[in-house]
Amino acid sequence: MHKILTLNNIALAGLDRLPRDNYEVASEITHPDAILLRSYKMHDMEIPPTVKAIGRAGAGVNNIPVERMTQQGVVVFNAPGANSNAVKELVLAGLLMASRNIAQAWEFAKGLSGDDSEINKAVEAGKKSFVGFELPGRTLGVVGLGAIGVRVANAAHALGMRVIGYDPTITVRSAWQLSSDIQQALSVDDLVSKCDFITFHVPLVDSTRHMINAERLKCMKKHSVLLNFARSGIIDDEAAVAALDSGHLYAYICDFPSNLLKDHPRCITLPHLGASTTEAEENCAVMVADQIRSYLEDGNITNSVNFPDITLPRNGGHRIAVVNSNVPNMLGQISTELADSNLNIIDMLNRSRDNVAVTLIDVDRAPDEATLERIAGIAGVLSVRCLGCSG
């Protein structure tokens, strides 16, 4: 029985991928084999030593201590692209909310009183305060052209906007998906000075923290709009508020409310809603549950943020899955132990990524505990599992 601890609500469509005759899934469970979560902050959590895998039903993994998990041989998965359409749609809404002053106008309308003829009079007198502008011909800068950024760039272009993108590590896959009409910026500074709107779709890491600060805000065009549907911390919010107050920035649309932002008249904050659609929640949950199941049952890895991809089809043998440091002579030592136990290797695959390596070995009969213990005792081995050995 595999035990799965959930730290957030995970869509049922995903949990249903884990058959209950073989999986126990609960928000409170001892000795879990794997953890499923969304935005729960794991950094201060004591992670049980039984955990072999963590599945983030979403994109960002800054809430997970990925480096510590790698050192402990724990694979971390996410669900790349599974919520990208949901975020794209909310960014498009953000562009329109800013350009047409929708939130402010709605507040005004909610505050109207009197009979309908008085309301109508107040509407006609008041609407001039909310005059907006149109998107075609305006320039949108997209920083980060991954799953979300590419969709946002293409959709904004389809609305008639001129779009400039910046991503120094764009993947070949994203480059293929990006409309050839999207222009390339040479740097964030190059992009910032040319745009009426700038939207960010990068992960929160040291190099992206405060990508927009007071200095860069000064280089932005007067009356431009910032959108942050990536993470709190990517924009220096204090600097953004100062720019809103001085009138340099027209609006700030942000998915991460704070005391500083939530009541500002030119800032619209939403409660981290980017991925909150039924479709995105299901896509993420299904993708990550399938990945966790494949890892627990077969040792295969797809869409990990810290381990190599590895897939070895099952051929009926007994499978040993080893996670080890990526150093010389690991395979030699492991196969020596198997030979000493008179086990014949039917199939084997080894993959590495940075400092970690994964080896899947199918052997002709179930290894005994002593063999597994000897492999676990090899210096550099982080974990050893025998998959399907008891049957």
Ligand SMILES: NC(=O)c1ccc[n+]([C@@H]2O[C@H](COP(=O)([O-])OP(=O)(O)OC[C@H]3O[C@@H](n4cnc5c(N)ncnc54)[C@H](O)[C@@H]3O)[C@@H](O)[C@H]2O)c1
């Ligand atoms: N608001 C929400 O609910 C919500 C939903 C999904 C994702 N997100 C956030 O959005 C981020 C992006 O998601 P995604 O699915 O597009 O991820 P992704 O990995 O597909 O794309 C990220 C892109 O950013 C690029 N990048 C990294 N550093 C960069 C830099 N310094 N300058 C420019 N580009 C850089 C990468 O090359 C990559 O192409 C996630 O990490 C997450 O934090 C938020």
Ligand SMILES: O=C(O)[C@H](O)COP(=O)(O)O
């Ligand atoms: O990185 C993500 O996928 C988003 O921030 C979504 O977070 P959520 O799953 O908590 O809505």
